[in-house]
Amino acid sequence: MMRDDHSPHSPRISYRLLFASAMAAGAALLLAVVLLVIVEFFTLRSALLEDSRVKAAVVADNLSAALVFRDSQTAAEIVGSLRASPIVLGAVLVDQDGARLAAYPPDFAEAVPAVGELGDSDHRFRTSRLELVAPVTHQGALLGRVYVVISMSSVERRLGIYALSSAAVAAIALLLAVGLLSRVRQSVRQAEQNLRHLAHVDPVTGLANRNAFNERLEFAIDEAASFDENVAMLLLDLDNFKQVNDTLGHQAGDELLRMVAQRILRSLRRDDIVARLGGDEFAVILKGLSARSEATQVCAKLIESIGQPFPIEGQDFFVTASIGVAFFPEDAEDSRTLIRNADTAMYQAKVAGKNVFELFVPAMNLNVKKRVSLESSLRGALQGGELALHYQPKVDLMRRRVLGFEALLRWHSPEHGNVSPADFIPIAEDSGLIVPIGEWVITQALNDLRRWNDGRRDKLHVAVNLSTRQLRVDDITRRIAQLIADCAVPADWLELELTESMVMENVHAQIETFQQLQALGVKLAIDDFGTGYSSMSYLKRLPIDTLKIDRSFVGDLPKDQNDLAIATAIIALAHSLGLTVIAEGIETTAQAEALLNLGCDLGQGYLFARPMPAAQVAQYLAANA
Numbered sequence: 001m002m003r004d005d006h007s008p009h010s011p012r013i014s015y016r017l018l019f020a021s022a023m024a025a026g027a028a029l030l031l032a033v034v035l036l037v038i039v040e041f042f043t044l045r046s047a048l049l050e051d052s053r054v055k056a057a058v059v060a061d062n063l064s065a066a067l068v069f070r071d072s073q074t075a076a077e078i079v080g081s082l083r084a085s086p087i088v089l090g091a092v093l094v095d096q097d098g099a100r101l102a103a104y105p106p107d108f109a110e111a112v113p114a115v116g117e118l119g120d121s122d123h124r125f126r127t128s129r130l131e132l133v134a135p136v137t138h139q140g141a142l143l144g145r146v147y148v149v150i151s152m153s154s155v156e157r158r159l160g161i162y163a164l165s166s167a168a169v170a171a172i173a174l175l176l177a178v179g180l181l182s183r184v185r186q187s188v189r190q191a192e193q194n195l196r197h198l199a200h201v202d203p204v205t206g207l208a209n210r211n212a213f214n215e216r217l218e219f220a221i222d223e224a225a226s227f228d229e230n231v232a233m234l235l236l237d238l239d240n241f242k243q244v245n246d247t248l249g250h251q252a253g254d255e256l257l258r259m260v261a262q263r264i265l266r267s268l269r270r271d272d273i274v275a276r277l278g279g280d281e282f283a284v285i286l287k288g289l290s291a292r293s294e295a296t297q298v299c300a301k302l303i304e305s306i307g308q309p310f311p312i313e314g315q316d317f318f319v320t321a322s323i324g325v326a327f328f329p330e331d332a333e334d335s336r337t338l339i340r341n342a343d344t345a346m347y348q349a350k351v352a353g354k355n356v357f358e359l360f361v362p363a364m365n366l367n368v369k370k371r372v373s374l375e376s377s378l379r380g381a382l383q384g385g386e387l388a389l390h391y392q393p394k395v396d397l398m399r400r401r402v403l404g405f406e407a408l409l410r411w412h413s414p415e416h417g418n419v420s421p422a423d424f425i426p427i428a429e430d431s432g433l434i435v436p437i438g439e440w441v442i443t444q445a446l447n448d449l450r451r452w453n454d455g456r457r458d459k460l461h462v463a464v465n466l467s468t469r470q471l472r473v474d475d476i477t478r479r480i481a482q483l484i485a486d487c488a489v490p491a492d493w494l495e496l497e498l499t500e501s502m503v504m505e506n507v508h509a510q511i512e513t514f515q516q517l518q519a520l521g522v523k524l525a526i527d528d529f530g531t532g533y534s535s536m537s538y539l540k541r542l543p544i545d546t547l548k549i550d551r552s553f554v555g556d557l558p559k560d561q562n563d564l565a566i567a568t569a570i571i572a573l574a575h576s577l578g579l580t581v582i583a584e585g586i587e588t589t590a591q592a593e594a595l596l597n598l599g600c601d602l603g604q605g606y607l608f609a610r611p612m613p614a615a616q617v618a619q620y621l622a623a624n625a
């Protein structure tokens with residue numbers, strides 16, 4: 001498993017960032033508050049000045065008569081009227097020569113600024129006060145001046161309230177912003193963490209994903225290179241996962257993948273690295289190996305563990321694994337080559353028959369190249385008319401009469417010459433080409449058979465091999481029914497041969513398909529019988545018609561006692577289940593006689609005829625009527 005230790009910023013850095021952002025926002029707000037207070041100060045001051053000017057002008061206007069008559073009592077009353085305004089600290093009336101005529105309060109001793117002392121202005125601001133001089137005139141002539149001193153305390157008080165409330169609003173805004181910012185940061189961090197998790201973890205199994213695996217492999221290789229150690233890279237592919245996925249659905253498929261992941265983890269040490277690279281492909285990195293055998297032991301353990309039944313939806317499912325292994329530094333010096341070579345070895349494990357592991361050897365690369373080239377040629381083989389069917393008769397052993405044929409595919413490639421079906425059928429299966437090719441085989445075989453059966457009393461049947469891959473095609477029964485209908489022949493002319501291992505692989509998932517095929521009228525045969533592991537209980541339930549004894553039990557008859565015992569058992573089993581038995585690979589009369597004596601119904605082999613081109617069949621039938 002992988003730990004998520006790829007955090008780009010730690011919580012400490014995140015808090016510092018938050019603190020710095022808060023400080024910056026605070027400084028900006030403080031500056032704004034200071035500016036606002038300054039603006040407010042000047043606004044209040046000029047309002048006070050305007051107001052004071054009006055007051056002084058009114059008093060000055062009223063004082064002109066008192067000054068003309070030098071009536072100091074009236075002047076004192078008028079100046080004293082300023083007491084109505086609490087902001088007036090004091091006022092003095094002086095005549096043209098600067099002589100004091102009246103004051104408020106009477107003992108107000110402030111010196112009146114001399115003419116010109118205020119420059120062009122009529123006022124000046126001093127600490128906490130405003131001094132204002134208003135002229136007293138009569139008919140345009142200057143008689144004297146009123147000097148008024150105004151308190152700035154009201155301005156200062158209002159400014160204080162304004163500054164405090166602005167600062168409070170700014171502080172609240174700052175707190176809200178910091179709170180909001182930290183919440184946003186928290187959710188961003190959470191989202192980042194989720195993304196990081198998704199970028200490194202396979203959501204189905206919780207194992208490392210391909211990205212994380214590549215990083216860990218690079219790291220493991222660097223580490224191994226520095227300490228002069230070995231790394232083994234195991235690429236593990238489930239052989240029949242798709243079948244479970246297709247038959248039981250994706251949820252069951254995911255469940256299976258999770259169980260496989262658990263079994264892999266349980267088969268490894270804690271510090272080994274496991275990842276799911278996608279689909280049904282897993283990868284394992286084993287570090288610090290003291291011998292290659294350690295890796296092979298792990299492979300054997302993995303195959304054993306995955307080979308145990310998987311209980312899914314109340315049924316036991318069997319899945320096998322093919323594993324390819326490549327070592328650093330012997331097989332590859334960098335991660336890309338290591339993965340590629342492990343993949344090549346895995347591919348060979350599949351070719352070797354699946355459920356095995358293979359260690360990479362350089363010669364594998366040549367095999368892979370050959371296979372790739374065969375696959376690309378095979379893609380054009382059907383359209384290019386390079387495929388043909390050969391037919392091998394199936395003979396009634398007792399009466400030596402031909403009852404039908406097995407259709408066997410032949411490929412003559414302009415590039416590769418005659419390619420054996422043993423070589424190209426697995427390629428066709430892996431690439432999916434077997435589906436269109438298989439349909440072509442059925443159509444071709446039924447059309448050929450129609451010609452041969454034309455006017456015949458005992459109708460012949462034709463047996464066609466079917467691959468697992470074809471069985472997995474969604475509506476296989478409907479498609480086969482369509483092919484039969486297109487050829488306008490009875491369904492029971494067609495026999496489908498399925499190998500024993502293929503039938504038993506996921507028999508419970510396939511039993512319904514077999515039943516549908518039987519309902520269609522198609523005959524079913526189990527090919528290569530005796531080489532797989534048949535479950536007797538399933539054999540009883542399967543709607544099959546024929547068992548075909550594998551030719552490996554026929555070759556050494558009648559001498560080999562074991563083969564004799566096996567053939568005897570298969571024939572007895574088939575008959576007890578009411579099935580027909582056919583033996584393949586009969587090459588000698590002695591083999592044919594031995595099988596006949598054991599009660600075998602039909603035979604097929606070079607003794608009777610080798611597989612022959614379609615063009616020779618009519619002639620063969622005429623000669624063997």
Ligand SMILES: Nc1nc2c(ncn2[C@@H]2O[C@@H]3COP(=O)(O)O[C@H]4[C@@H](O)[C@H](n5cnc6c(=O)[nH]c(N)nc65)O[C@@H]4COP(=O)(O)O[C@H]3[C@H]2O)c(=O)[nH]1
Pocket residue numbers: 392407408409420421422425438441464465466467497527528551584585586587604605606607611
């Ligand atoms: N030693 C010996 N061999 C004999 C004798 N009589 C027949 N044979 C060979 O045994 C194989 C019988 O076919 P199979 O077991 O179905 O095994 C087939 C079958 O599994 C597969 N195959 C062939 N045609 C098709 C096809 O159309 N579709 C699919 N899916 N598989 C096919 O390729 C396999 C090999 O086919 P072939 O090379 O044609 O090989 C054929 C046949 O030529 C004999 O007396 N002695």
